[in-house]
Amino acid sequence: MSQQRAEIAPAEGKLGVLLVGLGAVSTTFVAGVEAIRRGISKPIGSLTQMGTIRLGKRTDNRVPMIKDFVPLAGLDDLVFGAWDIFEENAYEAALNAGVLEKDLLNQVSEPMASLKPMTAVFDNRYVKRLHGTHVKSGKNKMDLAEQLMRDIADFKEKNNCDRLVMVWAASTEIFLEEKEAHKTIEAFEKAMYDDSDDIAPSMVYAYAALKSGVPFANGAPNLTVDIPALRKYAEEHGVPICGKDFKTGQTLMKTIIAPGLKSRMLGLAGWYSTNILGNRDGEVLDDPESFKTKEESKLSVLEQILQPDVYPDLYDGFSHVVRINYYPPRGDNKEGWDNIDIFGWLGYPMQIKIDFLCRDSILAAPLVLDLALFLDLAKRSGLKGIQEWLSFYFKSPQTVPGLYPEHDIFIQLKKLKNTLRFLKGEDLITHLGMDYNND
Ligand SMILES: NC(=O)c1ccc[n+]([C@@H]2O[C@H](COP(=O)([O-])OP(=O)(O)OC[C@H]3O[C@@H](n4cnc5c(N)ncnc54)[C@H](O)[C@@H]3O)[C@@H](O)[C@H]2O)c1
Numbered sequence: 001m002s003q004q005r006a007e008i009a010p011a012e013g014k015l016g017v018l019l020v021g022l023g024a025v026s027t028t029f030v031a032g033v034e035a036i037r038r039g040i041s042k043p044i045g046s047l048t049q050m051g052t053i054r055l056g057k058r059t060d061n062r063v064p065m066i067k068d069f070v071p072l073a074g075l076d077d078l079v080f081g082a083w084d085i086f087e088e089n090a091y092e093a094a095l096n097a098g099v100l101e102k103d104l105l106n107q108v109s110e111p112m113a114s115l116k117p118m119t120a121v122f123d124n125r126y127v128k129r130l131h132g133t134h135v136k137s138g139k140n141k142m143d144l145a146e147q148l149m150r151d152i153a154d155f156k157e158k159n160n161c162d163r164l165v166m167v168w169a170a171s172t173e174i175f176l177e178e179k180e181a182h183k184t185i186e187a188f189e190k191a192m193y194d195d196s197d198d199i200a201p202s203m204v205y206a207y208a209a210l211k212s213g214v215p216f217a218n219g220a221p222n223l224t225v226d227i228p229a230l231r232k233y234a235e236e237h238g239v240p241i242c243g244k245d246f247k248t249g250q251t252l253m254k255t256i257i258a259p260g261l262k263s264r265m266l267g268l269a270g271w272y273s274t275n276i277l278g279n280r281d282g283e284v285l286d287d288p289e290s291f292k293t294k295e296e297s298k299l300s301v302l303e304q305i306l307q308p309d310v311y312p313d314l315y316d317g318f319s320h321v322v323r324i325n326y327y328p329p330r331g332d333n334k335e336g337w338d339n340i341d342i343f344g345w346l347g348y349p350m351q352i353k354i355d356f357l358c359r360d361s362i363l364a365a366p367l368v369l370d371l372a373l374f375l376d377l378a379k380r381s382g383l384k385g386i387q388e389w390l391s392f393y394f395k396s397p398q399t400v401p402g403l404y405p406e407h408d409i410f411i412q413l414k415k416l417k418n419t420l421r422f423l424k425g426e427d428l429i430t431h432l433g434m435d436y437n438n439d
Pocket residue numbers: 020021022023024025026083084085086097120121122123127130132168169170171172173201202219220221245246247248249279280281284360361363364
């Protein structure tokens with residue numbers, strides 16, 4: 001057994017989970033945790049709650065639950081807070097989102113109704129389809145960040161929390177590119193005082209979180225915390241960050257199937273993905289500028305997994321198209337179609353069709369839970385800056401500059417579990433297997 005790399009502080013006391021955006025994903029997450037606490041359901045889809053981890057050799061029979069192996073906050077120790085641009089409480093917002101049945105929501109109506117969003121930092125120029133009224137006003141963006149920092153401190157005190165994490169589960173903002181204002185923390189702060197358009201509302205939240213020492217996860221594809229100024233600040237001040245864009249639905253399928261095709265050296269001529277969805281997220285993504293942010297995030301995965309430069313005979317110039325169509329009758333129950341044109345021995349073509357009748361927020365909610373618990377673990381373990389081991393949860397994983405992201409879900413899972421083994425001083429598992437033959 002290798003040595004434990006550092007002491008992990010215990011998960012004592014309450015963990016406050018601050019959600020930016022109290023929409024479909026956030027309310028499905030909170031209602032789910034409340035239902036699980038009451039024994040109404042099991043935490044299906046959550047690796048922290050249902051996953052196990054093998055330790056040592058296959059013959060050792062040491063396979064604890066992840067939550068028993070590393071010290072994670074328990075579900076009973078979670079407290080929820082949120083900001084939204086609408087005033088509805090979590091119960092009303094969940095009813096509007098239409099993901100969960102009223103019967104289920106009524107069983108958790110009390111904690112849901114008592115979760116009332118704080119006023120948001122919002123600017124309609126960054127999310128063009130939404131017009132909120134429950135919004136802060138301030139002299140400039142620094143003033144708004146300071147108001148958020150006060151919200152954070154007040155929440156912590158009122159709820160008697162030991163630790164906090166923040167998860168962005170608000171709408172996707174318009175596509176922004178990295179600018180001078182994003183390069184250093186000095187330039188970033190100046191831009192906040194100057195009320196620069198380069199600072200999106202999501203960046204104001206991320207800044208407020210980091211300044212308050214609160215780990216931050218970005219569930220949407222916005223630039224947000226993925227800029228040198230905030231990355232460096234997080235690294236220097238010991239705050240874990242991760243993102244971007246929860247990996248659910250079609251991209252989840254892509255990162256499950258593409259590694260399999262590649263492992264068998266099957267070629268790809270094209271992958272056409274289209275989906276219909278009718279929730280508020282779909283409405284926001286109907287705006288071309290928000291869609292562009294999402295499209296960039298969705299397109300990157302195949303290129304990295306298939307490596308056309310390494311395997312030109314199999315993957316050079318494959319066609320990859322992604323479409324999202326806003327179709328209100330579908331609500332949150334998205335339908336994603338994939339047509340995959342592959343080729344095999346002697347170049348003979350074949351096709352795979354996937355029709356995934358999924359539920360977006362049902363897939364996303366357990367990711368919010370895992371990210372909150374793992375980010376808190378990261379902080380207590382002394383990890384800082386980008387948490388690449390949490391790539392498993394994202395469509396567009398944040399990495400240290402200069403490193404390409406790992407998209408293959410199986411590599412991501414090995415990375416995550418090996419990080420947990422590393423934190424606890426257990427041997428990393430290479431799957432080599434030679435030891436067994438030499439007995
Ligand atoms: N559901 C999924 O499978 C999935 C997957 C990947 C990413 N995402 C992303 O997660 C985010 C949330 O998705 P959703 O389905 O819950 O969307 P939603 O539209 O139901 O909820 C988003 C909420 O954020 C609020 N909001 C917008 N801007 C805000 C701001 N500046 N401050 C506070 N609140 C703000 C909106 O009023 C809304 O209530 C979206 O960006 C979406 O693209 C979702």
